[in-house]
Amino acid sequence: MIDEDLMRRALFHAGRAAGATTPNPLVGAVVVSAGGVIVGQARHPRAGDPHAEVLALDEAGPRALGGTLFVTLEPCCHHGRTPPCTARIIESGVARVVVAMVDPNPIVHGRGISELRAAGIRVDVGLLEAEARRLNRPFVTVQTLGRPEVIIKAATSADGRIAARPGERTAISSPESARRTQHLRAMADAVAVGAGTVLADDPLLTARDMVRSRPLTRVVFDRRLRTPPRARLLATVEDGPVIILTTDQVLEREPARARALQDAGATVAGGGDDIARALRRLVAYDISSVLVEGGALVHRALLDADLVDTAHLIVAPVRLGPGGVLLFGTGDVGMGGTAPRSVERVGPDTWMEFDVHGNR
Numbered sequence: 001m002i003d004e005d006l007m008r009r010a011l012f013h014a015g016r017a018a019g020a021t022t023p024n025p026l027v028g029a030v031v032v033s034a035g036g037v038i039v040g041q042a043r044h045p046r047a048g049d050p051h052a053e054v055l056a057l058d059e060a061g062p063r064a065l066g067g068t069l070f071v072t073l074e075p076c077c078h079h080g081r082t083p084p085c086t087a088r089i090i091e092s093g094v095a096r097v098v099v100a101m102v103d104p105n106p107i108v109h110g111r112g113i114s115e116l117r118a119a120g121i122r123v124d125v126g127l128l129e130a131e132a133r134r135l136n137r138p139f140v141t142v143q144t145l146g147r148p149e150v151i152i153k154a155a156t157s158a159d160g161r162i163a164a165r166p167g168e169r170t171a172i173s174s175p176e177s178a179r180r181t182q183h184l185r186a187m188a189d190a191v192a193v194g195a196g197t198v199l200a201d202d203p204l205l206t207a208r209d210m211v212r213s214r215p216l217t218r219v220v221f222d223r224r225l226r227t228p229p230r231a232r233l234l235a236t237v238e239d240g241p242v243i244i245l246t247t248d249q250v251l252e253r254e255p256a257r258a259r260a261l262q263d264a265g266a267t268v269a270g271g272g273d274d275i276a277r278a279l280r281r282l283v284a285y286d287i288s289s290v291l292v293e294g295g296a297l298v299h300r301a302l303l304d305a306d307l308v309d310t311a312h313l314i315v316a317p318v319r320l321g322p323g324g325v326l327l328f329g330t331g332d333v334g335m336g337g338t339a340p341r342s343v344e345r346v347g348p349d350t351w352m353e354f355d356v357h358g359n360r
Ligand code: AOF
Pocket: 024, 025, 027, 028, 043, 044, 047, 048, 049, 050, 051, 052, 053, 073, 074, 075, 076, 079, 080, 081, 082, 083, 085, 103, 105, 108
Protein backbone atom coordinates (compact mmCIF):
# COMPACT_ATOMS: atom_id res chain seq x y z
CA MET A 1 0.00 0.00 0.00
CA ILE A 2 2.78 2.40 0.90
CA ASP A 3 4.65 1.25 -2.19
CA GLU A 4 1.60 2.09 -4.26
CA ASP A 5 1.37 5.59 -2.78
CA LEU A 6 5.00 6.20 -3.60
CA MET A 7 4.61 4.96 -7.16
CA ARG A 8 1.56 7.19 -7.52
CA ARG A 9 3.73 10.07 -6.44
CA ALA A 10 6.33 9.09 -9.07
CA LEU A 11 3.56 8.98 -11.71
CA PHE A 12 2.38 12.40 -10.60
CA HIS A 13 5.88 13.80 -11.15
CA ALA A 14 6.11 12.10 -14.54
CA GLY A 15 2.82 13.68 -15.59
CA ARG A 16 4.02 17.17 -14.72
CA ALA A 17 6.09 17.11 -17.91
CA ALA A 18 3.12 16.07 -20.09
CA GLY A 19 3.46 17.39 -23.61
CA ALA A 20 7.09 18.42 -23.15
CA THR A 21 9.23 15.28 -23.48
CA THR A 22 8.57 13.90 -26.98
CA PRO A 23 10.29 11.91 -28.43
CA ASN A 24 11.27 10.80 -24.92
CA PRO A 25 8.89 9.23 -22.40
CA LEU A 26 7.32 10.81 -19.35
CA VAL A 27 9.26 9.48 -16.36
CA GLY A 28 9.01 10.24 -12.66
CA ALA A 29 11.11 8.97 -9.76
CA VAL A 30 10.94 9.05 -5.97
CA VAL A 31 13.73 8.06 -3.58
CA VAL A 32 12.91 6.89 -0.06
CA SER A 33 15.66 6.58 2.53
CA ALA A 34 16.29 3.42 4.58
CA GLY A 35 14.44 5.19 7.40
CA GLY A 36 11.34 5.73 5.24
CA VAL A 37 11.72 9.42 4.42
CA ILE A 38 11.20 10.83 0.92
CA VAL A 39 14.61 12.27 0.11
CA GLY A 40 14.37 12.85 -3.63
CA GLN A 41 11.70 13.27 -6.27
CA ALA A 42 11.91 14.36 -9.86
CA ARG A 43 10.52 14.19 -13.36
CA HIS A 44 12.28 13.97 -16.70
CA PRO A 45 11.70 17.53 -17.92
CA ARG A 46 12.53 17.27 -21.64
CA ALA A 47 14.43 15.21 -24.22
CA GLY A 48 18.16 15.76 -23.73
CA ASP A 49 17.78 16.71 -20.06
CA PRO A 50 18.86 14.26 -17.32
CA HIS A 51 16.61 11.29 -16.66
CA ALA A 52 14.21 11.33 -13.72
CA GLU A 53 16.13 8.69 -11.70
CA VAL A 54 19.34 10.69 -11.88
CA LEU A 55 17.68 13.93 -10.79
CA ALA A 56 15.93 12.22 -7.86
CA LEU A 57 19.15 10.49 -6.75
CA ASP A 58 21.08 13.76 -7.05
CA GLU A 59 18.59 15.35 -4.69
CA ALA A 60 18.83 12.42 -2.27
CA GLY A 61 22.65 12.32 -2.24
CA PRO A 62 24.07 9.97 0.44
CA ARG A 63 20.60 9.57 1.98
CA ALA A 64 19.78 7.11 -0.84
CA LEU A 65 22.10 4.50 0.72
CA GLY A 66 20.09 1.41 1.62
CA GLY A 67 16.89 3.09 0.45
CA THR A 68 14.39 2.45 -2.35
CA LEU A 69 13.97 4.07 -5.74
CA PHE A 70 10.49 4.18 -7.28
CA VAL A 71 10.53 4.84 -11.00
CA THR A 72 7.70 4.80 -13.53
CA LEU A 73 9.80 3.31 -16.37
CA GLU A 74 12.58 0.74 -16.33
CA PRO A 75 15.91 2.57 -15.90
CA CYS A 76 17.98 2.80 -19.06
CA CYS A 77 21.29 1.01 -19.50
CA HIS A 78 22.52 2.68 -22.67
CA HIS A 79 24.46 5.76 -23.62
CA GLY A 80 21.94 7.99 -25.42
CA ARG A 81 21.90 11.73 -25.03
CA THR A 82 22.67 10.98 -21.38
CA PRO A 83 24.72 8.26 -19.65
CA PRO A 84 23.05 5.04 -18.43
CA CYS A 85 20.89 5.42 -15.33
CA THR A 86 21.70 1.89 -14.14
CA ALA A 87 25.30 2.93 -13.38
CA ARG A 88 24.10 5.92 -11.38
CA ILE A 89 21.59 3.79 -9.45
CA ILE A 90 24.17 1.13 -8.56
CA GLU A 91 26.58 3.84 -7.42
CA SER A 92 23.89 5.43 -5.21
CA GLY A 93 23.71 2.36 -2.97
CA VAL A 94 19.93 1.92 -3.01
CA ALA A 95 18.92 -1.56 -1.88
CA ARG A 96 15.75 -1.82 -3.90
CA VAL A 97 14.23 -0.45 -7.09
CA VAL A 98 10.50 -0.56 -7.85
CA VAL A 99 9.66 -0.19 -11.54
CA ALA A 100 6.14 0.35 -12.94
CA MET A 101 6.79 -0.94 -16.45
CA VAL A 102 9.48 -2.44 -18.64
CA ASP A 103 10.90 0.00 -21.20
CA PRO A 104 9.44 -0.83 -24.64
CA ASN A 105 12.49 0.79 -26.26
CA PRO A 106 14.28 -2.23 -27.80
CA ILE A 107 17.70 -0.98 -26.73
CA VAL A 108 16.66 -1.21 -23.07
CA HIS A 109 13.74 -3.69 -22.83
CA GLY A 110 14.60 -5.67 -19.69
CA ARG A 111 18.34 -5.19 -19.82
CA GLY A 112 18.18 -2.30 -17.36
CA ILE A 113 16.41 -4.52 -14.84
CA SER A 114 18.88 -7.39 -15.37
CA GLU A 115 21.82 -5.08 -14.81
CA LEU A 116 20.44 -3.85 -11.51
CA ARG A 117 19.71 -7.39 -10.34
CA ALA A 118 23.18 -8.53 -11.37
CA ALA A 119 24.53 -5.79 -9.09
CA GLY A 120 22.62 -7.26 -6.15
CA ILE A 121 19.75 -4.78 -6.09
CA ARG A 122 16.26 -6.15 -5.47
CA VAL A 123 14.03 -5.09 -8.36
CA ASP A 124 10.21 -5.33 -8.29
CA VAL A 125 8.45 -4.78 -11.61
CA GLY A 126 4.82 -4.03 -12.48
CA LEU A 127 3.47 -1.82 -9.70
CA LEU A 128 0.73 0.41 -11.24
CA GLU A 129 1.79 -0.81 -14.65
CA ALA A 130 -1.54 0.00 -16.33
CA GLU A 131 -1.37 3.63 -15.16
CA ALA A 132 2.23 3.93 -16.31
CA ARG A 133 1.44 2.50 -19.75
CA ARG A 134 -1.50 4.81 -20.12
CA LEU A 135 0.56 7.84 -19.21
CA ASN A 136 3.16 6.92 -21.81
CA ARG A 137 0.81 5.86 -24.57
CA PRO A 138 2.52 8.09 -27.17
CA PHE A 139 5.99 6.71 -26.34
CA VAL A 140 4.79 3.09 -26.10
CA THR A 141 2.92 3.35 -29.41
CA VAL A 142 5.94 4.75 -31.25
CA GLN A 143 8.27 2.14 -29.75
CA THR A 144 6.01 -0.85 -30.41
CA LEU A 145 4.09 0.13 -33.56
CA GLY A 146 6.36 2.69 -35.22
CA ARG A 147 3.60 5.28 -35.44
CA PRO A 148 2.23 8.02 -33.17
CA GLU A 149 -0.70 7.50 -30.83
CA VAL A 150 -3.84 8.44 -32.79
CA ILE A 151 -6.59 10.38 -31.05
CA ILE A 152 -9.64 11.30 -33.09
CA LYS A 153 -12.12 14.00 -32.21
CA ALA A 154 -15.46 14.61 -33.87
CA ALA A 155 -18.44 16.79 -33.03
CA THR A 156 -21.79 15.53 -34.18
CA SER A 157 -25.44 16.50 -34.02
CA ALA A 158 -27.90 14.30 -32.14
CA ASP A 159 -28.85 12.77 -35.49
CA GLY A 160 -25.23 11.79 -36.23
CA ARG A 161 -24.29 14.52 -38.71
CA ILE A 162 -21.11 16.57 -38.77
CA ALA A 163 -22.21 19.26 -41.26
CA ALA A 164 -25.50 20.52 -42.66
CA ARG A 165 -24.31 19.92 -46.23
CA PRO A 166 -21.21 18.46 -47.88
CA GLY A 167 -18.28 20.89 -48.08
CA GLU A 168 -19.94 23.32 -45.68
CA ARG A 169 -18.67 24.48 -42.33
CA THR A 170 -21.31 23.98 -39.64
CA ALA A 171 -20.79 25.10 -36.06
CA ILE A 172 -22.15 22.23 -33.98
CA SER A 173 -20.63 22.11 -30.53
CA SER A 174 -20.68 24.76 -27.83
CA PRO A 175 -18.01 27.30 -26.81
CA GLU A 176 -17.36 25.11 -23.75
CA SER A 177 -16.52 22.18 -26.02
CA ALA A 178 -14.36 24.41 -28.18
CA ARG A 179 -12.33 25.30 -25.10
CA ARG A 180 -11.93 21.70 -24.17
CA THR A 181 -10.77 20.97 -27.73
CA GLN A 182 -8.08 23.58 -27.27
CA HIS A 183 -6.89 21.64 -24.27
CA LEU A 184 -6.78 18.38 -26.27
CA ARG A 185 -4.72 20.17 -28.90
CA ALA A 186 -2.38 21.53 -26.29
CA MET A 187 -1.66 18.01 -24.98
CA ALA A 188 -0.87 16.51 -28.40
CA ASP A 189 2.35 16.78 -30.38
CA ALA A 190 0.39 17.49 -33.56
CA VAL A 191 -3.09 18.23 -34.84
CA ALA A 192 -4.08 16.76 -38.19
CA VAL A 193 -6.87 17.09 -40.75
CA GLY A 194 -7.49 15.91 -44.28
CA ALA A 195 -7.13 18.28 -47.23
CA GLY A 196 -10.93 18.26 -47.65
CA THR A 197 -11.29 19.88 -44.23
CA VAL A 198 -8.73 22.55 -45.14
CA LEU A 199 -10.74 23.31 -48.29
CA ALA A 200 -14.12 23.29 -46.54
CA ASP A 201 -13.29 24.94 -43.20
CA ASP A 202 -9.94 26.71 -43.70
CA PRO A 203 -9.12 26.03 -40.01
CA LEU A 204 -6.25 27.56 -38.05
CA LEU A 205 -5.65 24.50 -35.85
CA THR A 206 -3.71 26.41 -33.25
CA ALA A 207 -3.94 25.90 -29.50
CA ARG A 208 -5.26 29.32 -28.55
CA ASP A 209 -5.26 30.48 -24.93
CA MET A 210 -3.20 27.46 -23.87
CA VAL A 211 0.32 27.28 -22.58
CA ARG A 212 2.44 24.76 -24.42
CA SER A 213 6.04 23.85 -23.90
CA ARG A 214 6.55 23.16 -27.62
CA PRO A 215 4.92 24.69 -30.68
CA LEU A 216 1.98 22.65 -31.98
CA THR A 217 2.68 21.00 -35.34
CA ARG A 218 -0.20 21.03 -37.83
CA VAL A 219 -0.45 18.14 -40.30
CA VAL A 220 -2.50 17.86 -43.47
CA PHE A 221 -3.13 14.45 -45.08
CA ASP A 222 -3.20 15.55 -48.68
CA ARG A 223 -2.69 12.76 -51.20
CA ARG A 224 -3.62 15.01 -54.13
CA LEU A 225 -1.84 18.11 -52.83
CA ARG A 226 -4.99 20.22 -52.84
CA THR A 227 -4.04 22.48 -49.90
CA PRO A 228 -4.12 26.08 -51.14
CA PRO A 229 -0.90 28.01 -50.41
CA ARG A 230 -3.15 30.78 -49.10
CA ALA A 231 -4.79 28.56 -46.45
CA ARG A 232 -5.03 30.25 -43.06
CA LEU A 233 -3.01 27.37 -41.65
CA LEU A 234 -0.02 28.65 -43.58
CA ALA A 235 -0.53 32.23 -42.49
CA THR A 236 0.33 31.13 -38.95
CA VAL A 237 3.51 29.05 -39.46
CA GLU A 238 5.22 31.04 -36.74
CA ASP A 239 2.74 29.48 -34.27
CA GLY A 240 3.86 25.99 -35.25
CA PRO A 241 5.20 24.01 -38.22
CA VAL A 242 2.86 22.79 -40.96
CA ILE A 243 3.58 19.40 -42.52
CA ILE A 244 1.72 18.40 -45.68
CA LEU A 245 1.87 14.69 -46.40
CA THR A 246 1.31 13.59 -49.97
CA THR A 247 2.51 10.81 -52.26
CA ASP A 248 5.87 10.48 -54.04
CA GLN A 249 4.08 10.37 -57.39
CA VAL A 250 2.31 13.69 -56.83
CA LEU A 251 5.56 15.29 -55.70
CA GLU A 252 7.13 14.19 -58.96
CA ARG A 253 4.18 15.21 -61.10
CA GLU A 254 3.43 18.53 -59.42
CA PRO A 255 6.72 20.09 -58.35
CA ALA A 256 5.39 23.65 -58.79
CA ARG A 257 2.49 23.04 -56.41
CA ALA A 258 4.82 21.54 -53.85
CA ARG A 259 7.17 24.51 -54.27
CA ALA A 260 4.36 27.03 -53.75
CA LEU A 261 3.42 25.34 -50.49
CA GLN A 262 7.04 25.25 -49.37
CA ASP A 263 7.38 28.94 -50.22
CA ALA A 264 4.35 29.53 -48.02
CA GLY A 265 6.26 27.92 -45.14
CA ALA A 266 5.07 24.30 -45.22
CA THR A 267 7.13 21.15 -45.05
CA VAL A 268 5.93 18.97 -47.91
CA ALA A 269 6.72 15.25 -47.66
CA GLY A 270 5.96 12.22 -49.79
CA GLY A 271 5.46 8.63 -48.72
CA GLY A 272 1.88 9.29 -47.60
CA ASP A 273 0.17 6.92 -50.03
CA ASP A 274 -2.11 5.55 -47.38
CA ILE A 275 -2.96 6.78 -43.93
CA ALA A 276 -0.84 4.16 -42.16
CA ARG A 277 2.31 5.17 -44.04
CA ALA A 278 1.52 8.85 -43.59
CA LEU A 279 1.30 8.34 -39.83
CA ARG A 280 4.60 6.48 -39.70
CA ARG A 281 6.27 9.38 -41.52
CA LEU A 282 5.37 11.67 -38.63
CA VAL A 283 7.66 9.88 -36.17
CA ALA A 284 10.69 11.37 -37.92
CA TYR A 285 9.32 14.82 -37.09
CA ASP A 286 9.25 13.98 -33.35
CA ILE A 287 5.50 13.47 -33.31
CA SER A 288 4.44 10.76 -30.85
CA SER A 289 0.77 11.73 -30.56
CA VAL A 290 -1.57 13.23 -33.11
CA LEU A 291 -5.07 14.59 -32.65
CA VAL A 292 -6.98 13.99 -35.88
CA GLU A 293 -9.87 16.42 -36.11
CA GLY A 294 -11.39 15.35 -39.43
CA GLY A 295 -12.87 15.13 -41.85
CA ALA A 296 -15.20 12.18 -42.01
CA LEU A 297 -13.15 10.40 -44.68
CA VAL A 298 -9.91 10.59 -42.74
CA HIS A 299 -11.67 9.36 -39.59
CA ARG A 300 -13.26 6.53 -41.56
CA ALA A 301 -9.92 5.51 -43.08
CA LEU A 302 -8.26 5.48 -39.65
CA LEU A 303 -11.07 3.44 -38.10
CA ASP A 304 -11.11 0.97 -41.01
CA ALA A 305 -7.34 0.50 -40.79
CA ASP A 306 -7.62 -0.05 -37.01
CA LEU A 307 -5.34 2.90 -36.34
CA VAL A 308 -7.39 4.75 -33.71
CA ASP A 309 -6.24 4.55 -30.09
CA THR A 310 -8.60 7.06 -28.48
CA ALA A 311 -11.80 8.67 -29.75
CA HIS A 312 -13.51 11.79 -28.41
CA LEU A 313 -17.10 12.11 -29.56
CA ILE A 314 -19.03 15.25 -28.79
CA VAL A 315 -22.76 15.08 -29.29
CA ALA A 316 -24.56 18.42 -29.46
CA PRO A 317 -28.31 18.75 -28.80
CA VAL A 318 -29.13 19.90 -32.34
CA ARG A 319 -30.48 18.13 -35.40
CA LEU A 320 -29.08 18.76 -38.87
CA GLY A 321 -31.57 16.69 -40.82
CA PRO A 322 -31.25 14.11 -43.58
CA GLY A 323 -29.21 16.37 -45.92
CA GLY A 324 -26.29 16.47 -43.44
CA VAL A 325 -22.95 14.69 -43.72
CA LEU A 326 -22.91 11.53 -41.63
CA LEU A 327 -20.35 11.09 -38.86
CA PHE A 328 -17.64 8.65 -40.02
CA GLY A 329 -19.78 8.13 -43.12
CA THR A 330 -22.25 6.01 -41.13
CA GLY A 331 -23.71 8.25 -38.41
CA ASP A 332 -22.85 5.60 -35.85
CA VAL A 333 -22.22 7.48 -32.62
CA GLY A 334 -21.57 4.29 -30.68
CA MET A 335 -17.98 3.46 -31.77
CA GLY A 336 -18.92 -0.08 -32.72
CA GLY A 337 -20.87 -0.74 -29.54
CA THR A 338 -18.01 -0.32 -27.05
CA ALA A 339 -18.80 1.51 -23.84
CA PRO A 340 -17.14 4.89 -23.42
CA ARG A 341 -14.34 5.21 -20.89
CA SER A 342 -15.99 8.41 -19.69
CA VAL A 343 -19.07 10.51 -20.38
CA GLU A 344 -19.26 14.11 -19.32
CA ARG A 345 -21.50 17.04 -19.86
CA VAL A 346 -19.58 19.97 -21.35
CA GLY A 347 -21.89 22.97 -21.62
CA PRO A 348 -24.96 21.64 -23.43
CA ASP A 349 -22.93 18.88 -25.13
CA THR A 350 -22.27 15.27 -24.19
CA TRP A 351 -18.56 14.49 -24.39
CA MET A 352 -17.63 10.82 -24.64
CA GLU A 353 -14.14 9.40 -24.59
CA PHE A 354 -13.55 5.90 -25.96
CA ASP A 355 -10.46 3.78 -25.44
CA VAL A 356 -10.58 2.13 -28.80
CA HIS A 357 -7.51 0.04 -28.12
CA GLY A 358 -7.09 0.32 -24.38
CA ASN A 359 -3.58 0.05 -23.04
CA ARG A 360 -1.30 -1.74 -25.40
C1 AOF B 1 13.99 9.65 -20.68
N1 AOF B 1 13.81 10.05 -19.39
O1 AOF B 1 13.77 9.66 -17.23
C2 AOF B 1 14.19 7.83 -18.66
C3 AOF B 1 14.35 7.40 -20.01
O2 AOF B 1 18.55 9.85 -25.31
P1 AOF B 1 18.42 9.59 -23.85
O3 AOF B 1 19.73 9.33 -23.18
O4 AOF B 1 17.64 10.68 -23.14
O5 AOF B 1 17.62 8.21 -23.68
C4 AOF B 1 16.26 8.12 -23.97
C5 AOF B 1 15.77 6.74 -23.62
O6 AOF B 1 16.05 6.43 -22.26
C6 AOF B 1 14.28 6.58 -23.74
O7 AOF B 1 13.91 6.20 -25.05
C7 AOF B 1 13.96 5.48 -22.74
O8 AOF B 1 14.13 4.22 -23.38
C8 AOF B 1 15.06 5.60 -21.68
N2 AOF B 1 14.58 6.11 -20.34
N3 AOF B 1 14.25 8.36 -20.97
O9 AOF B 1 13.90 10.46 -21.58
C9 AOF B 1 13.92 9.22 -18.37
N4 AOF B 1 14.30 6.98 -17.64
